[in-house]
Amino acid sequence: MFEHPGRTANRTARRLRAVSALVALSMAAALAACSSSPSTGAGASSHSTLIFADVAPFSGVDAALGPIYLVSCTGATNAINAAGGILGHKVACMSKDTRGEPADALPAVGSLLANTKNLELVIGCTSDEAASVVPLLNQKKTVMFCMTGQSEFDHVKYPYFYRLVPPDLAESYAMTVIAQKLGYSKIALAFGNDIGSQTFVQPALAAIAKAGLHVVANVTLDLKATTFRTEAAKIVAAHPDAIMTEALGNADPTLFAEIKQLNNGHMIPLIGTSAAISPVFYTASAKAVGAAQFAANFHADNLVTATSGPAYDAFTKALLAVKGKVSGAQTGNFTTYFTAPGAVHLYDGMNLAALAMVAAHSTDVAKWKPWIAKIGDGVPGAVVVNSYAQGLAALKAGKQIRYIGPGGPTSFDPYHDSPGIFQIDTYSPTGAVLVAGSISAAELRAVTP
Amino acid sequence: MSLLLASIGFGLITSAVLAIASVGFTLQFAVTDVLNLAFAAVMTAGAFTAYLVNQAGYSIWLGLVAALVAGAVLSVLLNYLVYTPFQRRGSAPITLVIVSLGMALIIEFGIAGIAGGVGVSYRMGQGSTVKAGGLVLTTVQLVIIAISLIVMAGVHALLRYTKLGKAMRATAANRMLARNCGIRAGRVIGITWAVTGALSGLAGTVFAIDIGTFDPTSTDIFLVLILAAVFLGGPGNAYGAMLGALVIGLSTEVSAAYIAADYKYVIAFVALLAMLAVRPSGLLGART
Numbered sequence: 001m002f003e004h005p006g007r008t009a010n011r012t013a014r015r016l017r018a019v020s021a022l023v024a025l026s027m028a029a030a031l032a033a034c035s036s037s038p039s040t041g042a043g044a045s046s047h048s049t050l051i052f053a054d055v056a057p058f059s060g061v062d063a064a065l066g067p068i069y070l071v072s073c074t075g076a077t078n079a080i081n082a083a084g085g086i087l088g089h090k091v092a093c094m095s096k097d098t099r100g101e102p103a104d105a106l107p108a109v110g111s112l113l114a115n116t117k118n119l120e121l122v123i124g125c126t127s128d129e130a131a132s133v134v135p136l137l138n139q140k141k142t143v144m145f146c147m148t149g150q151s152e153f154d155h156v157k158y159p160y161f162y163r164l165v166p167p168d169l170a171e172s173y174a175m176t177v178i179a180q181k182l183g184y185s186k187i188a189l190a191f192g193n194d195i196g197s198q199t200f201v202q203p204a205l206a207a208i209a210k211a212g213l214h215v216v217a218n219v220t221l222d223l224k225a226t227t228f229r230t231e232a233a234k235i236v237a238a239h240p241d242a243i244m245t246e247a248l249g250n251a252d253p254t255l256f257a258e259i260k261q262l263n264n265g266h267m268i269p270l271i272g273t274s275a276a277i278s279p280v281f282y283t284a285s286a287k288a289v290g291a292a293q294f295a296a297n298f299h300a301d302n303l304v305t306a307t308s309g310p311a312y313d314a315f316t317k318a319l320l321a322v323k324g325k326v327s328g329a330q331t332g333n334f335t336t337y338f339t340a341p342g343a344v345h346l347y348d349g350m351n352l353a354a355l356a357m358v359a360a361h362s363t364d365v366a367k368w369k370p371w372i373a374k375i376g377d378g379v380p381g382a383v384v385v386n387s388y389a390q391g392l393a394a395l396k397a398g399k400q401i402r403y404i405g406p407g408g409p410t411s412f413d414p415y416h417d418s419p420g421i422f423q424i425d426t427y428s429p430t431g432a433v434l435v436a437g438s439i440s441a442a443e444l445r446a447v448t449p
Numbered sequence: 450m451s452l453l454l455a456s457i458g459f460g461l462i463t464s465a466v467l468a469i470a471s472v473g474f475t476l477q478f479a480v481t482d483v484l485n486l487a488f489a490a491v492m493t494a495g496a497f498t499a500y501l502v503n504q505a506g507y508s509i510w511l512g513l514v515a516a517l518v519a520g521a522v523l524s525v526l527l528n529y530l531v532y533t534p535f536q537r538r539g540s541a542p543i544t545l546v547i548v549s550l551g552m553a554l555i556i557e558f559g560i561a562g563i564a565g566g567v568g569v570s571y572r573m574g575q576g577s578t579v580k581a582g583g584l585v586l587t588t589v590q591l592v593i594i595a596i597s598l599i600v601m602a603g604v605h606a607l608l609r610y611t612k613l614g615k616a617m618r619a620t621a622a623n624r625m626l627a628r629n630c631g632i633r634a635g636r637v638i639g640i641t642w643a644v645t646g647a648l649s650g651l652a653g654t655v656f657a658i659d660i661g662t663f664d665p666t667s668t669d670i671f672l673v674l675i676l677a678a679v680f681l682g683g684p685g686n687a688y689g690a691m692l693g694a695l696v697i698g699l700s701t702e703v704s705a706a707y708i709a710a711d712y713k714y715v716i717a718f719v720a721l722l723a724m725l726a727v728r729p730s731g732l733l734g735a736r737t
Binding site for chain 2: 059060063064193220222224225226227229230231233234237249250253254257258261262264265280284287288327328
């Protein structure tokens with residue numbers, strides 16, 4: 001029980017030395033782990049597999065988004081691998097579920113950065129989580145193609161952030177133009193209470209006023225609520241000509257069913273955002289109110305995408321090759337993915353990144369990142385290529401290239417935004433996406449406050 | 450005025466679904482001494498069981514029967530495989546609450562893993578719309594209200610007029626004394642898990658029918674409403690749970706009609722807090 005003080009001191013010293021050794025070992029191990037971490041993009045070891053990570057909601061109210069991007073990722077990386085890979089590397093997709101919550105997204109991305117070897121590219125990063133994960137990814141020098149339309153990214157420089165979709169306020173203006181074109185004057189707004197949906201509301205209110213239309217109801221849908229009967233009653237009582245809406249998950253389909261019930265079995269025309277161009281959204285909405293009635297009453301803005309031609313053929317071939325093989329993407333009409341913004345534009349983003357690596361002869365992000373804009377926007381004398389395989393062949397032949405994929409040509413601004421031009425989409429009763437019209441830049445400017 | 454009447458109608462629907470769940474939850478809590486936060490997850494399991502039956506081409510009403518059975522079986526298994534071993538080891542009530550929370554997540558994410566995280570719907574029509582004054586209800590919603598009334602009457606009959614009901618009440622009041630009076634408390638508790646589990650499966654299915662599109666996490670917020678209804682009425686009191694469900698259902702929908710719908714749950718919980726401050730034992734609980 002009692003020991004000599006000197007012996008105790010010796011034991012303490014031994015313990016201290018042991019603890020010091022353990023700490024030193026742990027630090028060495030941590031340093032080793034850090035040095036092998038790919039998140040700084042210092043270049044992958046030869047023949048190792050490069051990772052494209054789909055950072056998006058796979059659960060929660062926006063759970064439909066992650067699988068759309070994963071279909072695109074799997075299709076794109078398969079096509080890249082079939083063409084020989086990138087500089088001798090195969091490419092693989094991985095998914096990280098953000099649950100659509102900033103608080104869940106941060107640890108998910110932290111774990112992705114800490115544990116993923118050869119992470120070359122992040123795709124996804126929707127408005128749900130972009131505000132929390134973009135600064136972190138940017139700090140870790142990870143190139144990302146994001147699906148957020150939040151205006152905070154319009155004029156803030158994140159050198160590793162790229163966006164091939166328009167800012168949300170432009171979508172709000174596009175929805176207003178659709179309402180004008182269809183002759184609607186009394187508009188109801190029904191947007192979810194998530195960050196991504198709420199960003200549409202103020203621009204929509206301003207654009208509707210500028211266009212001389214009237215907002216007769218403006219309801220916010222709590223995405224965690226299970227029914228929206230009272231909100232539906234308010235909308236029906238306001239007798240709108242059309243409803244502008246984005247409330248993903250179960251909210252919109254539930255709202256539509258309740259509106260139909262309260263409106264004597266008739267739907268009120270709906271104008272959705274490009275996020276509504278998804279097989280999951282169509283399937284749920286068609287089940288809620290009937291496919292024919294939904295298709296007859298629904299329009300959405302969407303970016304112009306190719307519907308034919310070599311870029312479209314390569315894209316659809318890549319996606320059809322993974323039909324039925326991607327978890328969570330078995331719902332609905334698969335052809336909807338051919339126009340789903342997340343599938344089209346992220347496919348282009350991945351091809352741009354892959355071709356940039358080939359052009360730079362390196363997987364070191366510092367070397368290949370500058371090539372994204374060069375290949376996307378093109379340089380004088382560049383030959384146009386419409387797929388990774390074409391681009392690879394042209395680069396091997398020593399040519400300069402300009403990649404134009406199914407999402408159309410890019411034109412990156414200093415903030416790495418490349419907003420496209422809008423079209424008006426509808427659904428057929430079978431869930432196929434149909435182009436119902438276009439929106440010119442002048443029409444968009446006319447409603448811009 | 451028409452919006453008020455319409456919102457009362459909507460409140461009645463919410464109350465009808467909530468009443469089935471709240472009565473099951475409060476009976477389970479009173480007799481078994483387990484505040485089972487996995488109750489809503491069992492509801493989800495019931496709803497998805499009905500979905501499987503419905504997808505196989507059978508009527509949703511047959512699916513509802515399957516959900517009853519699934520809820521009962523799952524609840525009995527939860528008791529025997531999870532809660533009873535913890536109770537035997539003398540775990541504190543708060544430990545069981547945490548365990549039940551863990552089971553809720555396991556069940557929910559298990560279902561999500563199998564069925565996917567996206568919303569699904571039953572193949573069924575909502576029937577014709579019935580209008581009376583400002584009330585606007587579909588035939589299916591009227592059927593849900595009828596089911597709820599039948600369940601409430603059944604629970605009343607069970608508790609008042611059957612030996613099992615009296616044994617349940619005795620076990621809830623004082624388990625040791627009930628045993629000393631010859632009541633096989635263990636058996637009563639087992640049956641209670643089955644009965645309340647069946648109510649959970651039933652509640653899950655009518656909940657899913659009512660909301661139209663549901664996913665594995667749809668009952669999360671509903672669990673909070675169940676807790677509110679149960680504690681508003683008086684925990685462990687079946688009649689209190691019925692009354693609590695009516696108050697919560699009506700207050701959420703009527704308040705949504707007149708203030709921003711975002712606040713409808715806030716209003717319900719302010720009412721609950723006010724009640725707990727004035728009368729902690731709830732509306733029908735014994736005065737302390």
